[in-house]
Amino acid sequence: MHVGSKLLAADIRIATRLLFAMLNGRTLSWREQRQLRRTVADIFRLVPFIIIVLIPFMEFALPVLLKVCACTAELCLLSSCSLVCYLRRSRTS
Secondary structure, three states: OHHHHHHHHHHHHHHHHHHHHHHOOOOOOHHHHHHHHHHHHHHHHHHHHHHHHHOOOHHHHHHHHHHHHHHHHHHHHHHHHHHHHHHHHHHHO
16 A cells, blocks of 8 residues: 555656646647546545545445546546646636
């Protein structure tokens, strides 16, 4: 678990740099876009499990949370891309 946490932290650092580069007008390569999408999806998948760990007996809601999490990650990826496009357009105006 410790190694996975360290890898996620490294991915978040990389994704943060990529996000700032994209906001500054740089076009990301296909691999960079894939890295950014994967990291954002990992973060959104992690949130329900943190809730389960923090609230006792929440494991009974695990099947529902897994389904919601899968749908939410897709929607968040789409909305984050839209937000970046909006910010980029408003910056150039």
